[in-house]
Amino acid sequence: MAGEERLREYLKKATVDLTEARRRLAAADEPIAVVGMACRFAGAGDVNSYWDLLSEGRSAVLDEVPGGRFDLSEGVREHGVYTTRGAFLADVTGWDARFFGSSPQEALRMDPQQRLLMELTWEALEDAGTPAPSLAGSRTGVLVGFSDIMQYGRVQIEAEGTTVVTEPYLGQGGSSSVVAGRLAYHFDLRGPTLTVDTACSSSLVAVHQAGSALRRGECDLAVAGGVFLAMHPDMYINACAASMLSPDGLCKTFDARADGYVMGEGAGLVVLERLSDAVRRRHRVHAVLRGSAVNQDGRSNGLTAPSRGAQVEVIRAAHAAAGVSPDQVSYVEAHGSGTPLGDAIELGALTDVFGRRSPENPLHVGAVKTNVGHTQAAAGMAGLIKTVLVLKNGAAPPNLNFTEPSETTRGAGDIRPLTIRRDLAAARGVPLLAGVSSFGWCGTNAHLVVAAAEPTAAGTALPTLTGEPAATTSEENADLPTGPELLPVSAADPAALRERLSGLAAAVAGPDTVLADVAHTLQQGRAELEHRRAVVAVDPSVVAGALTTAIPLPAARPMAGGPRIGLLLPDTDGRTGAGAALYGVDPAYTEAADACLDALGGTADAVRAALLAPTAPAESAVTAHLAHFIAGWALAAALHHRGPRPALLTGRGIGEITAAALAGVVTPADALALVELRARPLDGWNDADLEAVVVTLPRATPHTPLLCGVTGDLLEGGCAADVDR
Known part of the structure; x- marks a missing residue:
């Protein structure tokens, strides 16, 4: 047995050495x-x-x-x-x-x-x-x-x-x-x-x-x-x-x-x-x-x-x-x-x-x-x-x-x-x-x-939810839906900012401009300097004009320590189609929504329809409430991908559960289960019945402490979670 063990260890080491040798030869x-x-x-x-x-x-x-x-x-x-x-x-x-x-x-x-x-x-x-x-x-x-x-x-x-x-x-x-x-x-x-x-x-x-x-x-x-x-x-x-x-x-x-x-x-x-x-x-x-x-x-x-x-x-x-x-x-x-x-x-x-x-x-x-x-x-x-x-x-x-x-x-x-x-x-x-x-x-x-450079190696970079560039070339992007893009520009002083806006306007004036590529480069590939302007553009044909218009405007400067942002997440109002504008357009939004939909199993198709079809009535209260949660969760993911980090998360109704999930109080899977449990008693009720009922997430009490999954801090009772604490 001892001989077999020595042989086994030798073969393991030989395999590791061979793998490393191959890696070095390839390198x-x-x-x-x-x-x-x-x-x-x-x-x-x-x-x-x-x-x-x-x-x-x-x-x-x-x-x-x-x-x-x-x-x-x-x-x-x-x-x-x-x-x-x-x-x-x-x-x-x-x-x-x-x-x-x-x-x-x-x-x-x-x-x-x-x-x-x-x-x-x-x-x-x-x-x-x-x-x-x-x-x-x-x-x-x-x-x-x-x-x-x-x-x-x-x-x-x-x-x-x-x-x-x-x-x-x-x-x-x-x-x-x-x-x-x-x-x-x-x-x-x-x-x-x-x-x-x-x-x-x-x-x-x-x-x-x-x-x-x-x-x-x-x-x-x-x-x-x-x-x-x-x-x-x-x-x-x-x-x-x-x-x-x-x-x-x-x-x-x-x-x-x-x-x-x-x-x-x-x-x-x-x-x-x-x-x-x-x-x-x-x-x-x-x-x-x-x-x-x-x-x-x-x-x-x-x-x-x-x-x-x-x-x-x-x-x-x-x-x-x-x-x-x-x-x-x-x-x-x-x-x-x-x-x-x-x-x-x-x-x-x-x-x-x-x-x-x-x-x-x-x-x-x-x-x-x-x-x-x-x-x-x-x-x-x-x-x-x-x-x-x-x-x-x-x-x-x-x-x-x-x-x-x-x-x-x-x-x-x-x-x-x-x-x-x-x-x-x-x-x-x-x-x-x-x-x-x-x-x-x-x-x-x-x-x-x-x-x-081969075409696949020379492709342009687009953002994903994780911040890593997506494996997508400009040619592949041509068939994707387009939406508004944020073009941030910064410089060390006002004169340099004006020069940079002017140069960028000239650079994007051509017909081959891919707005998503420009936005990604400006957001991820440029240092954030003190004097700043930003332009929101939808159509590449007008982006040069928008940048030119911004040249004489006064520059914005960052606040000391950055602004404290609060994210308020509302309850559902019964309407559907909350994700129609961003799903399939914004990569981060789409990826976050798909992750939730994949976790739903058999109800995913009905929830997807409620999320995307503004004119189609939801199959049930459960379907409508799940679609509302996913819309809020995906929107927060899209904002997070672009940089804003909320210092305060607060919500009402379904938004309360969304805030708790974003703060790490509950996992996304548990949040979906909570939404379903909350909505299930409402199926089959009419509007008059619903007006008389208020359903909320039970508040935390000293007997049921909640810990933030992000910071580990104790969260007080209530619907707000301070993620900076």
């Missing part, structure tokens, strides 16, 4: 969903305007450094600076320190790159439908690409003298380790947090690391990205000394005239989640990261010289991780720095990997640096966000500054840098696939394989 190949995005690039203040810039074929390059940044005249005179052109953000100094809870002194000493990342983290999480405050204490990772030479610290020292180094905030404000750490600290995120510096490939390496952390189960959500701002003239002095910048300030990737890149500024963040979790939670999916790889040049032709062999290896490794073949990939966003050597090596590597393709299946190659310049540590994010937008739109915009193909380009065959807009088609049996490359001058290379 190792888990696709990663991009559920949120935010960016700032030159000429583009957000993701939508970024796509507008790219799809319209515009360049964001300016002739001079914006005023107030730094003066390059001395660099031109004395240090060999031969270009002042660049793709710059319009404003890098403005920041709402009060909104982010920073003191004026801390804000002053904080690197603008850190400030920008804080803004984008808030925006990316909102885009993911996950308000930043809701993640406090969560297993959310933060991985940020950042490569800087203490620009902002030097700017302050030169402006204010060396005494500024005695301020503690200076070190925190300029430290690269704090870049990711500050985001985790401010938003109280508890997952893996680190700053990645591999120069130009930093942000794509950060995305790779974030995906790995998600697959290993180290976090449940991850924010990944990168940032770069040019704040000191030494950036130009050093780049010109190394002949990295194009003299005419144009990035001419894959062109015969390629002679360097143009300096660019920007930042981008993506919110990542395991695809299975995103689908289960009904989060919108922008695209799917199928696989990625990172490697190193090792000893090549020089520290900063790219390696064709290493680029081939990293792309093939990413394909292997994604489980795809080269001929299934329709588009690659190249590193595309616009240097003669770099372009030739990269096209050679692409030819080695993708060269065996038919003319009917060419590989289209993009180069975003021709639009927004080389954004250094944020370059990978410029490429990744562009690629996600290409997949979402099914089309790739042209590269700029391409007039004469280089010799390598002419010899690349069906590896074709884009000269015009191209519609993309997926290979048979797979979603539309693309690759993104980013190569650091330190020799660290990264490549991602990105897939268009």
